[in-house]
Each structure stands twice: as C-alpha cells, then as structure tokens.
Amino acid sequence: MLSQKVAQQSLRRLAVQQPYALRWSLMNAASPAAIALGRNIQTRQAATSSNSSDPTKLLAQQRLNRPVSPHLSIYRPQITWIGSSIHRVTGLMLSGSLYLYATAYLASPMLGWDLGSASAVAAFAGLPIIAKVALKATLAMPFTYHCMNGVRHLIWDLGVGLTNPQVIKSGWTVVGLSTISALLLAFL
Incomplete structure (x- = not known):
C-alpha cells in the first residue's frame, strides 16, 4: 500500500512539475522512490515568469498563445x-x-x-x-x-x-x- 502511494505521488509530481522527467526516468530505470524523493530527475529551466506558480494557470496561458487550426471556410470546396x-x-x-x-x-x-x-x-x-x-x-x-x-x-x-x-x-x-x-x- 505504501509503495503504491509512493509511486502515485511520484508520477503525479512528474506529470505536473516536469512532464519530460517521466520519460527520462523510465529510460534510465529510476525507481519510483528515487523519483518521489526528487533524485535522478532531469531538470530544465522554464521560460516563464517567476510570478506564475500554479501549473494549471501556466498551461492555460500557453494554450492561448497556440495557433488556431484553420476552419473549413478557408478551403476551396x-x-x-x-x-x-x-x-x-x-x-x-x-x-x-x-x-x-x-x-x-x-x-x-x-x-x-x-x-x-x-x-x-x-x-x-x-x-x-x-x-x-x-x-x-x-x-x-x-x-x-x-x-x-x-x-x-x-x-x-x-x-x-x-x-x-x-x-x-x-x-x-x-x-x-x-x-x-x-x-x-x-x-x-
């Protein structure tokens, strides 16, 4: 039960804080306990301002900057x-x-x-x-x-x-x- 909780917490941490760390850790076969403790995690500097601490707000802001897919009205039938x-x-x-x-x-x-x-x-x-x-x-x-x-x-x-x-x-x-x-x- 404790090992499942540790694994879940570590996966959640990876998904929210560092999305590329899960793939990197799986490639390097890091244990869930090492991930949960913050060891063997690839880090990178975020290109965002320091005042946005909530990751969901950051993702919402990034979505607003993405290009919109073209609509059918721009295509010739x-x-x-x-x-x-x-x-x-x-x-x-x-x-x-x-x-x-x-x-x-x-x-x-x-x-x-x-x-x-x-x-x-x-x-x-x-x-x-x-x-x-x-x-x-x-x-x-x-x-x-x-x-x-x-x-x-x-x-x-x-x-x-x-x-x-x-x-x-x-x-x-x-x-x-x-x-x-x-x-x-x-x-x-």
Whole structure:
C-alpha cells in the first residue's frame, strides 16, 4: 500500500512539475522512490515568469498563445469532400425513408391507413405528368448517386484510381452518371 502511494505521488509530481522527467526516468530505470524523493530527475529551466506558480494557470496561458487550426471556410470546396458528404447524406435519406415507411406500413392496420401497393399506384396515377416526373427524379437521384458512389468506393478498395486527378475525375463522373441515370429513371 505504501509503495503504491509512493509511486502515485511520484508520477503525479512528474506529470505536473516536469512532464519530460517521466520519460527520462523510465529510460534510465529510476525507481519510483528515487523519483518521489526528487533524485535522478532531469531538470530544465522554464521560460516563464517567476510570478506564475500554479501549473494549471501556466498551461492555460500557453494554450492561448497556440495557433488556431484553420476552419473549413478557408478551403476551396473540392469534389472529394463534397462527394463524401453527399454520399453520407443520401445513405441517411435512403435508410431513414425506408425505416419510416416500414414503420408506417406496420402501424397502418392499427391506424386505418391503406399503404399497400395498390393504393400507392392509384395515388401516383392520379398525379399530373410533371408531378410524376419530379417525384420520380426526387426519389431516383439519391438512390443513383449513392449506388454509383458506392461502386466508386469499391473500386478504391481494389487500390485503383487513388491519385488526386483520378479521384477528381471519378467524382465528377459519378455526379454525371447519377444525374443521367436519375433522369432516365424519372422519364420511364
């Protein structure tokens, strides 16, 4: 019990007072008792003022002087990160709508709704042509994009097309092919 307490105190002392001393002492195999007593500890002069005795205040002050990481607003939008974001959003849209429809379909007998295929076909048949095409395109675009981009990722898993020009070209190819295929599905 006493040895554990000595070891804990020595590690705490090292972590607060001299962060590099722990690594140095472990490399030189100093015992915890020697560390606790202050022997065999590498010392260095701190480049701080003498009036700051609290290490937590010193660390807080040093953090204020560190550079801030750049934000996304300084970067030019690229097809790679936009495509990755859209792929995730379309996956959420497709799975979310599936779960929502499946839940409504299971609850429909209790609520008195008719969500069968016959009622869906009848409701869709009553729409004007422009509404039909718009609805089909709205449903087809996330599906086709997610499908085409999924194939792109499978090709990447093979180790093909991973250079920057190839990634940019395949990104725009996915956008073009998914738009064309969504429009073809909408006009069928």
